[in-house]
Amino acid sequence: MFTGLSxxxxxxxxxVDIDEKGFARLVARLxxxxxxxxxxLGSTGGYAYLTREQRARAARIAVEAAGEVPVMIGIGAxxxxxxxxxxxxxxxxxASAVLLAPVSYQPLTDDEVFGLYEDVTKELSVPLCVYDNPGTTHFTFGDELHGRIAALPNVGAVKIPGIPAEQAPERIASLRGSLPDGVALGVSGDQFAAAGLNGGADLWFSVIGGLLPELCLSITRAAANGDPDRATALSDRLQPLWNLFRRHSSLRVTSAAAEHLGLIDxxxxxxxLRGLDPNVRKEVAAALDALGVRA
Structure with a gap:
């Protein structure tokens, strides 16, 4: 479950509602x-904006459209x-697993975050992935807290923010030393994914992988096959997208890219939330065209 490309x-x-056909189409492509x-229903999946009923329907659609591929469902609230x-x-x-970020309005303490995961994990029959995303939750995990949470029953993975290449091996080794054996360590932050994989992460939790899976699989497989230079070079080809992510957010850029490819309306x-303006959409289209991406 927690290896390779997620x-x-x-x-x-x-x-009004979820575009069920469009969502099923995106999942089936993956x-x-x-x-x-x-x-x-991660951050890219807009979970925080959907009702419980919508999220349950989205989970059903994802599992059905994914076939034999395991599906992890975001449960943050x-x-x-x-x-x-x-x-x-x-x-x-x-769902084959669930993904949980410590969502809050009032700032949470370490003990409150630990209590959240303690309450949730004891009720689960599937693995949980800890979602460390300070950019949206404004909560910063320390390694000691990661270790406490990872020792709870049913915790299967930890998803951490991206790490620059020069820091990745040391950072991943340090955090892995705080985690129990058998708990996977995955990276996000797409522009840093190759560095994280080359630095020893078990998997890449990918935004752009949800739209351009073949390109992202090539990066993931290169790193897994012990070819860090190829993984880095393949990631560097996507630099125009990474630049757009930094300027306009990965969600808005991915939305515009999916529209350009004719996958969603x-x-x-x-x-x-609103989509990108026409001039930025042209930049997104140019980046995809330069990569030779087609729907």
């Missing part, structure tokens, strides 16, 4: 490409009872 697709929406797992209900829904819909982001 691809995170958008959950396209309009002003399964056909041979990704190792699919992460539905503000209150612990909501998280527990979402975890139950995800498991009932056939517009609008597809939940208000108040």
């Amino acid at each position: 691809a995170f697709p958008l959950t396209p929406t309009d002003e 399964a056909a490409a041979g990704v190792d797992s699919i992460g539905a 503000l209150r612990t009872p909501e998280v527990l209900a979402l975890a139950e829904d995800a498991q009932n819909q056939g 517009r609008p597809n982001l939940p208000r108040p």
Whole structure:
């Protein structure tokens, strides 16, 4: 479950509801490409903007469209009872794992975050991935807290932010030393993924992998096959996309890219989020065309 490439697709929406056909299409493309797992309802999947009922339907659609590919479902929410209900829904819909970030409005303490994971993991029958994403949660995990949480039952992986190449081997080795044996360590932050994989991470939790799986699989496989130079070179080809991610956010750029490829309609982001302006859309289209990407 927690190896290789875990691809995170958008959950396209309009002003009323989920675009179920569009979402199924995105997930089915990933399964056909041979990704190792699919992460539905992550940050790219817009989980925080959807109701419980919408999230349950999205989980069902993802599992059905993925076929034999395991699906991890995001269950983050503000209150612990909501998280527990979402975890139950995800498991009932056939999720192979769940993904949990410490979502909050009031800043959380370490003990409060530990208590959240303690409450949730004891109710699970599938593995949980700890979602360390300070850019959205504004909570920073320390290694000691990661170790405490990873020792809880049913914790299968930790998802950490991207790490620059020169820091990746030391950072990954240090954090791995705090985790129990058998808990996988994965990186996000797509522009840093090759560095993380080359530095010893077990898997890449990828935004752009949810749209361009073949390119991301080539990077992942190169790193796994002991060819770090090739993994880095393949990642460098995507630099125009990484630049756009930094300027406009990975979610908005991926939304525009999916539209350009004719995979989803517009609008597809939940208000108040809005898509990119026409000039930036042209940059996104040019970056995809330069890569030779077609739907």
